Amino acid sequence: MNDRESTRAGAGASKTATDEAGELLFECELSDPPEKVWKALTTPKLVAAWLSAIDFRAEVGARFRVEDESVGTVECTVLAIEPLREIRYAWRERGPDVRESVVTFSLMPTIQRGTLLRIVHERAPQNAVHVPSARAAAGAVCAQTRSWRWAA
């Protein structure tokens, strides 16, 4: 199951890559500036609109829910906020057992005055507090320093 796919078509393009070591990375170039994207990522009404989040608050420790037919009910806790740069949540799918993962959104300004948005979804980090920042994780993916592969 070692697969890596990326499609790039200029502005507005998104890229999906699967890092074998346990995380999914999505990248998206937006024409909006970081301040505006940050607003969309942290304003409760807007987060409710695009993420189907209920009771979202951009506050470390805040708990909220995501409801989506493809993933069911997910219980989230805001873990970290770096204004205009990064927001991270614990992502806990409901089920017979608890499956923990961590989602990190990070923003980087582009030369075109837009935003490079990265979403890193990490599975079961050893310690949620010490999860590396999305930049480090994305850098590791790009550098391809990890050579481990899934067995087919």
Added chain:
Amino acid sequence: MPSAATESVFKALADPTRRAVFEQLSRGEMTVGALVERFPLSQPAMSQHLSALRAAGLVAQRKEGRHSYYRIEPRGLKPLADWVDRYRAFWPGKLEKLRSVLKEMEP
């Protein structure tokens, strides 16, 4: 559907040493002794990792005489593959919705 199997697969593979052992076994079955020779681990430590991998359904064991051979259980990765498939569809969908929201927002 989330299940107990997926949780232990996540945890089992979160450890880099276990991932390396898993990858090693993907190249062919081995005894604990042979594994210990390849990794800087004591036999008890290696056995512990193998137990975790077995508990997660990722590795299977067979006995032949006095030896235990460990091999990959490929179906063990299915819950993880399902998780990956789920989120590989989910996040791009959310990004599209985010784009619409951004469009509707005031400049």
